[in-house]
Amino acid sequence: MSTTEAAEATDQHDAHDHPTPRQYVNIAVVLAVLTALEVSTYFFDFGVIAIPLLVVLMIVKFIYVAGWFMHLKFDSPIFSRMMYGGLTLALVLYALTITVILLDQAPTL
Numbered sequence: 001m002s003t004t005e006a007a008e009a010t011d012q013h014d015a016h017d018h019p020t021p022r023q024y025v026n027i028a029v030v031l032a033v034l035t036a037l038e039v040s041t042y043f044f045d046f047g048v049i050a051i052p053l054l055v056v057l058m059i060v061k062f063i064y065v066a067g068w069f070m071h072l073k074f075d076s077p078i079f080s081r082m083m084y085g086g087l088t089l090a091l092v093l094y095a096l097t098i099t100v101i102l103l104d105q106a107p108t109l
Contacts, residue, residue, distance in 0.1 A: 019068060027068045034061050055094075062087055 019027075038057050041050050067073040072080045 018071075018074070024068070027064055031061060031064055034064075055091075059087070059091075 034057050038054060041054060046053060066080075066083050070083075072083055
């Protein structure tokens with residue numbers, strides 16, 4: 001492949017890889033709404049669903065930010081696997097911590 005062919009392929013590849021400003025604004029609005037919902041959990045009593053709701057919102061926001069603003073959606077899949085692998089490990093660690101805390105608080109027989 002010649003240098004000009006490589007440059008043209010790169011230009012065509014880059015043209016499809018970057019979101020438009022409108023897409024960035026739409027994602028920012030979605031993230032703002034999700035953040036407002038997260039903040040509302042402090043002011044309103046969501047009961048037992050508060051923590052699971054916050055975890056789900058955290059995951060959704062992570063996927064949006066990593067996918068669009070960090071361009072993982074447009075990069076090599078290895079980067080996405082590494083990022084989502086880290087998210088999975090963090091969730092497993094969180095679940096283990098909650099489990100240990102709940103077992104420690106359980107009444108003994």
